[in-house]
Amino acid sequence: MENVAAPGQTPxxxxxxxxxxxxxxxRLVPFLVLCYVVAYLDRVNVGFAKLQMLSDLKFSDTVYGLGAGIFFLGYFVFEVPSNIILHRVGARIWIARIMITWGIISSAMIFVTTPGMFYTLRFLLGLAEAGFFPGIILYLTYWFPHARRGRITTFFMTAxxxxxLIGGPISGWIMHTFHGDHGMAGWQWLFLLEGIPSVIIGVIVLLWLDDRISHAKWLSDSEKAVLTRNIEAEERAKEDPPIRAAMTKPRVWAMASIYFSFVMGLYGVGFWMPTLISNTGVKDPLAIGLLTAVPNLFAVVGMILISRSSDRKRERRWHLAVPALIGSIGLVGSAVWSGNTWLAIVSLTLANIGICTVLPLFWSLPTAVLGGTAAAAAIALINSVSNLxxxxxxxxxxxxKDATGSTSSGIYVLAACLCVGALVALAQPARLVNR
Known part of the structure; x- marks a missing residue:
């Protein structure tokens, strides 16, 4: 965003x-991106594991879908308490705790042999990770004023x-290369090797992150004063109602419905993209991993360009609605051309650009309205409800898919959800969210 001098400021x-x-x-954002990359990879790598895991363990697509999704029930249970704890004890210790525990549980997925074990470990993984994403969104409000936060949040969510982009080829390579080594299947090596980085980075969090501006030894006193002044000026203009009041505000629930619609699309693609590509006739895990990199590469570019436009114009609603509709069109195309690999990839690329773009831009809405503990609770509420x-x-x-023999009907439902999210976003008052 191009800045202009405020009253009392010179160029x-x-x-x-x-x-x-x-x-x-x-100092902060590249490291937080790294944290979220390993977090998100541990969350969705089950989509790659599925390519071998279902046949090895004789699981149906319904069992897989329930196991992939049950993660979010654990996430829902502990999300709001986790974010309130982070606000009170500090991001450094709490984010480290989250990363270390989820890395251990993710690696423990190698021991799955029954649907019950699959469900249990996915539920525990959700409990462990609860609070990470909304905690980072809250953490960014401690450092960046709203006018700068749209772009910063987008950079973070390029993760x-x-x-x-990174994990797809790596996941495919692991399953292709290590399958059968030491008596372990490729999907077991996948969970083991991709869980370890979370534990290592969790330890580094303790050394790298600072809870607040005042704790940052890498800033001078004058720099701290400037940052603190900007945050305090913004906080005075926000509402900070009691937690219960914040969580019952109709606008908070309207925003939860927007994000719910967008997350439906996100995880429909996230958990099923390897399968959608496989259904076009590509069977080698490494080739599937390389092809998943294409939609993700273009999504990174789209996210950055559209967020810059949103910050520059200080417009949020249409910058949410249009990409959501593009994502919906892309999902429909991926179902229509499910038998053609390259047309399906083009469609999934459009879908991924639209879906990934709306996610960070959405968070400019609730953080423009609420501050303090109310923001911590509302952000966690929106994220936990939406992640259902x-x-x-x-x-x-x-x-x-089990009922109809095709993934197309499910994909159409996800496309419709994106359209609903776009319409509710447009219904929000511009005077509140376009800052």
């Missing part, structure tokens, strides 16, 4: 402030397509 001071925020961004879509979406697609 020189604006330039100096831009340099300061660039320094903060380089979603980056996890596919992560339970419904893969289970629905799996159930419909």
């Amino acid at each position: 020189a001071s604006v330039s100096t402030e831009d340099q300061l925020y660039r320094k903060v961004t380089l 979603v397509p980056l996890s596919g 879509a992560g339970f419904i979406s893969p289970y629905l697609v799996g159930w419909l």
Whole structure:
């Protein structure tokens, strides 16, 4: 976003402030992106494991869909308490705790032999990871004012397509290369090797992150003063109602419905993309992994360009609605051309650009309205309720696939959900969200 001098500021001071925020961004955001890449990969790598796991363990698509989605029930149970704890004890310790525990549980997926074990470990993985994403969204509000946060949140959430861009080929390579080594299947090696980085990075979090601006030894006192002044000025303009009041505000629930619709699309694609590509006739896990990188590469570019436009124009609603509709069209195309690999990839690319773009831009809505503990609770509420879509979406697609013999009907439902989210986003008052 291009900055203009506020009252009392000179162009020189604006330039100096831009340099300061660039320094903060380089210190925090790349590391947070790395954290989210390994988090998201541990969440959705079951989509790659499915290519071998179902035949090895004799699981149906419904069992897979329920196991993939049950993660979000555990996530839902502990989301709000986790975010309130983070707000009170600090991000450094709590995010480290989250990452270390989920890395251990993710690696333990190698021991799955029955549907019951599959469901249990996926539920525990959701409990362990609960609070990570909304905690980071809250953490960014401690450092960046709203006018800068749309782009920063987008940079952070490029981790979603980056996890596919990087993790897809790596997941395919692991399953292709290590299958059968030491008596372990490729999907077991996948869970083991992709769980370890979360534990290692969780330990690094303790050394790298600072809970608040005042704790940052890499900032001078004058730099801390500038950052703190900007955050405090913004916080005074926000509502900070009691937690119960914040969680019963109709606008908070309207925003939860928007995000719910978008998450339906996200995890429909996230958990089923390898299968959708496999259904076009591609069977080698490494080839599937390489092909999943294409939609994710373009999604990274789309996210950055559209978020810059949204910040520059200070417009949020249409920047949400249009990509959501593009994502819906892409999903429909992936079902219509399910027998043609390249047309399906083009369609999945459109879908991924649209879906990944709306996710970070959405968070400019609730963080523009609420602050303090109310923001912590509302962000967690929106994320936890919306992530129930992560339970419904893969289970629905799996159930419909077993019932109809095709993934197309499930994909059409997800496309319709994106359209609903676009319409509700447009219904939000521009005066509140376009800042």
